[in-house]
Structure formats: C-alpha cells, structure tokens
Amino acid sequence: MQQQFIFYFSAMKGGKTTRIFQRIHDFEENGQRVCLIKPKIDTKGGNCIINRLGERKEVTIFLSKTESLLTKKKEKLLTNYQQIIVDEAQFLTPKQVEQLWIINKSKNIPVTCFGLKSNFQGKLFPATTRLLALADKIGELDSNSICKCGRLAKFNAKKVNGKYTLFGDEIEIDGVNKETEYVPLCGKCFYEKVVKGENYEN
Numbered sequence: 001m002q003q004q005f006i007f008y009f010s011a012m013k014g015g016k017t018t019r020i021f022q023r024i025h026d027f028e029e030n031g032q033r034v035c036l037i038k039p040k041i042d043t044k045g046g047n048c049i050i051n052r053l054g055e056r057k058e059v060t061i062f063l064s065k066t067e068s069l070l071t072k073k074k075e076k077l078l079t080n081y082q083q084i085i086v087d088e089a090q091f092l093t094p095k096q097v098e099q100l101w102i103i104n105k106s107k108n109i110p111v112t113c114f115g116l117k118s119n120f121q122g123k124l125f126p127a128t129t130r131l132l133a134l135a136d137k138i139g140e141l142d143s144n145s146i147c148k149c150g151r152l153a154k155f156n157a158k159k160v161n162g163k164y165t166l167f168g169d170e171i172e173i174d175g176v177n178k179e180t181e182y183v184p185l186c187g188k189c190f191y192e193k194v195v196k197g198e199n200y201e202n
Ligand SMILES: [Zn+2]
Pocket: 147, 148, 149, 150, 151, 185, 186, 187, 188, 189, 190
C-alpha cells in the first residue's frame, strides 16, 4: 500500500480537532502508534491539543520554528510510530513540510496534516503552499463552520478591536492577544466586510 502524504484543510472552527481525535482513536484501536506533531507557535493548549469537550491529547513533538525533523534523534523517534498526524500545519515552516514529506517517502510512514488553507488576508500560508504542492491527497473537511449569514464559512477574517482588518501579522493566535479575534466568513461576506474598499491587489 502506498503510504500517503495527506493534507486536510478547513476554515477555523471547522471541526479539525474533532477529526484529529477521531483519527487518532481509529489508528490506536488498530494497534497503530500515532506521533502527534504541533508547531510551537500555536501556544493555545500548550503541548496538548484540546477538543470541544475539553479532552486533551499530549503532543509527541512540540516543534519550534527552527527545529528540523531530519535530525538523527528525531528520525529515530519517528520510526517508533506507524502514523504521523500534524495539527495546525499552516504554522509549520515550508522547510518542515518538506522534511515531513521526505520522512513519508523515505520511511513509508503515512503523514496526515490538518490545517488552514488561507490566512486572514485570504492568501495561502507559506506552509500551505508546500502542502498543496507536495500532498498525494488533498481534502477539504466537511465544515461545521457557518458564516453569520448562514452560508458555509471558508475564510478566516481578523478583527482587531472589533473591526475587520487586512493588515498586521499573519500569526496572532486567537484569544492570546485580547484585541484580536478571528471570525469565520463565507466568500461573499469576506469580500463585503473585509476586502471591499481596501487596496486588495497583489
Ligand atoms: Zn456570509
């Protein structure tokens, strides 16, 4: 069987964590050991991922931006696992995505990355560019993220002090900085509330 490199994406609050818990459960029930990786930049939940019910799963590798997955030590660790799952994969560096792909292809360990497709400007994250390019399989998760107008939300708009904005840092974690919040919006509302009237070219 081909051990695939898979990228699943959804909007924020789209039910990714629920899917990750489900997937880990399914694998472990079949006796497979799962290595769970999370980029350290996502400080929410510390070295755990937490689902809506408040259940926690400790991550195996809490990966900082400068860390490589191709060190001897990490490669040795990874060979103890039959599955690799990555949460918040949009926060990896493009290099780390390439490292995961190399591990997948050289060691035949299946890798499933979960993350966001686009940032608050409606543009791909650097990691997502690599994920879309390298993945054997790409899937959009059935989202339960609904825009205020009732349509499915596909965009993650940023609000600072209650106002939508196209500006500022790409990475500001929801809830950590009190003035910043992210709001899932459909394409039409993203255009009307965030983009319209702004200089959106390039
Ligand atoms: Zn809408």
